[in-house]
Amino acid sequence: MLSRTENELITRTGPGTPMGELWRRFWLPAMSSSELPAPDSPPVRLRLLSEDLIAFRSSDGRVGLVANNCPHRGASLFFGRNEEQGLRCVYHGWKFALDGACVDMPNEPAESNFKSKAHITAYPCREVNGIVWTYMGPAEFEPELPQLGFNMVPQANMYGLKILVESNYLQAMEGDIDSSHSSFLHAALAGPLDASFHERRRAGIAVLRGQAMDFSLDENRAKMQAADPAPRFTTKDTDFGVLIGAARRASEAQDYWRITPWLAPGYSLIPKAPGDIPSQCNARVPRDDETSWFFRIRWHPSRALNAGELADFQQGGVFFPDLIPGIFRPVDNRDNDYHINREEQRTTSVTGIRSIPQQDRAVTESMGPIYDRTKEHLGTADSGIIAVRRRLLRLARQLGEGQEPYPAAHGGIYRILAPALNLPKDVPFDEGAREHIYALQG
Numbered sequence: 454m455l456s457r458t459e460n461e462l463i464t465r466t467g468p469g470t471p472m473g474e475l476w477r478r479f480w481l482p483a484m485s486s487s488e489l490p491a492p493d494s495p496p497v498r499l500r501l502l503s504e505d506l507i508a509f510r511s512s513d514g515r516v517g518l519v520a521n522n523c524p525h526r527g528a529s530l531f532f533g534r535n536e537e538q539g540l541r542c543v544y545h546g547w548k549f550a551l552d553g554a555c556v557d558m559p560n561e562p563a564e565s566n567f568k569s570k571a572h573i574t575a576y577p578c579r580e581v582n583g584i585v586w587t588y589m590g591p592a593e594f595e596p597e598l599p600q601l602g603f604n605m606v607p608q609a610n611m612y613g614l615k616i617l618v619e620s621n622y623l624q625a626m627e628g629d630i631d632s633s634h635s636s637f638l639h640a641a642l643a644g645p646l647d648a649s650f651h652e653r654r655r656a657g658i659a660v661l662r663g664q665a666m667d668f669s670l671d672e673n674r675a676k677m678q679a680a681d682p683a684p685r686f687t688t689k690d691t692d693f694g695v696l697i698g699a700a701r702r703a704s705e706a707q708d709y710w711r712i713t714p715w716l717a718p719g720y721s722l723i724p725k726a727p728g729d730i731p732s733q734c735n736a737r738v739p740r741d742d743e744t745s746w747f748f749r750i751r752w753h754p755s756r757a758l759n760a761g762e763l764a765d766f767q768q769g770g771v772f773f774p775d776l777i778p779g780i781f782r783p784v785d786n787r788d789n790d791y792h793i794n795r796e797e798q799r800t801t802s803v804t805g806i807r808s809i810p811q812q813d814r815a816v817t818e819s820m821g822p823i824y825d826r827t828k829e830h831l832g833t834a835d836s837g838i839i840a841v842r843r844r845l846l847r848l849a850r851q852l853g854e855g856q857e858p859y860p861a862a863h864g865g866i867y868r869i870l871a872p873a874l875n876l877p878k879d880v881p882f883d884e885g886a887r888e889h890i891y892a893l894q895g
């Protein structure tokens with residue numbers, strides 16, 4: 454539970470708010486490169502941290518991001534002409550370069566030096582592997598780009614999608630670090646329809662794991678029990694954020710640990726079982742206080758994604774939702790109850806909603822645009838959420854006292870992986886899994 458004051462502090466990220474100041478100390482994923490397909494292509498609206506902005510690609514291919522409103526008399530630069538290394542306001546013709554300088558002011562006398570005083574708010578941008586990043590903070594604190602795994606590999610090793618989420622960023626991000634929900638929200642149901650809910654859910658997990666499903670076999674029951682829905686959580690503060698470990702019993706001597714690193718201010722790495730499969734990162738960025746951007750990313754540290762993986766990601770709305778063209782809103786959304794299928798809910802899945810990201814969005818958005826955390830009841834399964842909130846609030850308070858956030862200025866500490874593995878019961882998970890978590894740091 455948070456107090457009303459804390460809930461306000463942690464969820465509001467507009468200009469001048471403490472949490473907004475913290476977010477503005479980091480490079481943030483802002484948009485897909487494909488939204489600006491070519492030099493001098495049409496400008497695009499972008500809302501980020503409650504600021505209305507206009508993005509454009511200049512003649513030399515670089516990306517500019519400026520305030521929506523022209524500093525002359527406020528017309529939107531969305532209608533601007535994207536021409537010769539700058540964006541020209543169509544109202545009176547003022548033209549702005551990528552750094553925000555006014556480079557032409559045709560409605561003032563040629564001898565006037567008024568032009569040199571006019572300036573539009575402009576934020577630096579960089580592109581890595583199809584994502585445009587921006588930094589919206591004070592120039593003197595411009596940090597390093599975070600060396601997240603997917604920023605350090607060839608573009609062929611990753612696939613990502615930008616998705617609109619119709620809720621505050623925090624409740625969406627809390628879903629990423631809330632390991633216990635996956636045993637319910639995302640579970641399939643299988644087995645006889647007259648079996649109990651929990652039996653059918655365990656059978657569904659067994660099916661998903663490719664195991665034979667036979668209620669008569671004790672051995673299989675044991676396997677189903679292994680899908681322990683009530684893991685024990687341990688959290689550790691780190692330089693990049695928080696490590697969240699969820700332990701389930703594997704044997705007398707070992708626990709099965711799923712380790713979710715949360716990296717400030719908005720990245721959650723989803724635990725990956727051993728084997729040659731892509732890793733996943735969920736990046737959350739506030740769009741405004743009531744909506745957020747979700748960059749859902751799959752990537753592989755050592756090879757290009759193969760044709761089968763790409764086909765899975767690109768089709769059918771299973772791994773990535775189908776989006777309404779141009780607005781990043783999923784086709785399954787709250788206006789159509791995410792196309793919930795009550796018959797499937799009765800027979801084959803807990804929700805009747807067709808894919809994991811849609812199931813997540815349905816519950817997250819159903820909490821209301823900004824969840825009122827004075828009303829919640831957190832249990833032991835929520836300790837990861839509690840640790841991350843504390844960390845965010847502490848970083849914001851420290852910044853208010855003049856202490857710059859350490860991770861913003863240390864891009865190398867973002868080289869983190871999220872393992873899932875068996876560890877001896879007597880070893881702390883962060884020590885036992887150290888070589889896996891920090892493998893990219895060499």
Ligand code: FES
Nearest residue numbers: 523525526542545
């Ligand atoms: S409002 Fe943009 S040039 Fe006048």
Ligand SMILES: [Fe+2]
Nearest residue numbers: 628635639813
């Ligand atoms: Fe989920």
